[in-house]
Amino acid sequence: MDSFTLSALAIIFLVALGTYSLRVSGILLSSRLSKNKKIELFLDYLPSTLLLALVFPSIIKEGVAGVIASLLIVLIMYRTNNVLLSMCVSILFIALFRNYMT
């Protein structure tokens, strides 16, 4: 096996090990600490804050279309609480906008 292949396998192995460690250590730590009320509240907020942090910079980068699509999602979620419908409508909007408006 040449040294390039060895380096490639080393990277795959190290990233796999690190990623699995991150995945396991999160839940192991929180299951120990969750007895505390404040930490419970913190963990309760994590899903929504993680999702918002994940999407917002991308929405802004998308520009006007991104903001309008997001408002559509908010509106549809408010009216119907249907995740799938808001996904389909906003994707359609973005696709149309990119193909015909720019």
Add this chain to the structure above:
Amino acid sequence: MDKNFRNGFIANLPIGISVFAYGAVLGVLCIQKDIEFYQLALMNIFIFAGSSQFVIVDMWNTTLDIIGVTIAALLVNLRYFLVTASLNTLFVGTSKTQKFKYMHFVTDECWAITMQRLKQESITPMFLLGGGVCIFSVWFAGTSLGYFLGDFIQSPEKYGLDFAFIAIFLALAISMYKGKENIIPWLITIVSAFAFEQLIDEKIYIVLAAILGAFSAVVFSKDERYG
């Protein structure tokens, strides 16, 4: 088949379409970088975290910087620490062995869908696993098809498929809205995500903003109690 497993699998199929399309894109990139199929397969099976796989393939050159690539990929995956930390309520009363088995299948997609469902009805960790296996299957199939058939999906952006991730994550976040007390922590998260993203080059802004937002919720709830 376990009912929860099946429901989790089905609930992840819509976003699975986008996962499949982006898998195909990664498969094509692997061909361009002369990556062997078995190396792509190893990444899919043992790393199984899409965005970090894109980082690895992107940094794949004639000489490989083992430390540099590893650190860049792990920075992208740092959020998984918080993602699985928030799964604690789903795993109450389960053994450590079960956690060790299921955690590898946690992705943004199946985690987000599981957390939302958990707020509506009672589900077991099998729901999460079903979703994880769904995402795993479409990811593996998508990357393989892209690798062997070339770019049969020319540019997923044209069909707005990249926005599918944003759309579903935003919709899921909104469905987690419980009341006015959410507004300030959420605004803090959004503003800091945007600010950190401008200031810091790496993907670490996701983790920083999420922590700051959740932490502000703790601070403000304390104020309310004494106020």
